[in-house]
Amino acid sequence: MANLADEIRAAVHCRGGHVEATTRDILNIVQPRLEALARERTAYALGPHVRRGNVTAQPGQRLTPREIAVLRLVATGHTNARIAAELGVPEGTVQQRLKGVFVKLRVHDRAHALAQAIATGQIIIDTEGKGEL
Structure with a gap:
């Protein structure tokens, strides 16, 4: 080059x-x-999982329903372990889903992922005060 x-x-x-x-x-x-x-x-x-190609997400793709479910639990302050328990999946699965979210939303952390998902309309915030995402 x-x-x-x-x-x-x-x-x-x-x-x-x-x-x-x-x-x-x-x-x-x-x-x-x-x-x-x-x-x-x-x-x-x-991290190394993305560099080795273990995450197949592409920047700009829409989030899957499972990725949205993980982000909703992130929004409530849950740890990866707690999210895994709530969804009935291994903690490694939650980590992989979050890595996919980070790639798709072009962010580097949970807070920015949540903010970007809201900004792009992939997660809707309850405006009626019911405390739901």
């Missing part, structure tokens, strides 16, 4: 001291690199 600076220099043509490259030209070079870097950093932050 060519050096990013070299790619930008090649895209920028100078004639009489004037640059003949649009912001879009440069963005088309830089954006794929930034997206790849973001994917690498997300995978690193989420």
Whole structure:
């Protein structure tokens, strides 16, 4: 892969001291690199399971009903162990579901996952004061 600076220099043509490259030209070079870097950093932050490909979630996908169930229990302050007990699954399953949630929502922790799920309408907050999600 060519050096990013070299790619930008090649895209920028100078004639009489004037640059003949649009912001879009440069963005088309830089954006794929930034997206790849973001994917690498997300995978690193989420841990070795994601780096080894054990999580099949893709950023931007909708949450599954089971992932939503896990997030609802996260919202009530439950630990992974308590969530596992409530759902009748192993704690490792809860961890994997949360990793999938993090990838899909492009976040790195439980609080941000919950906030992003609410912001994207994947979890609805009770506005009538019943205390339900």
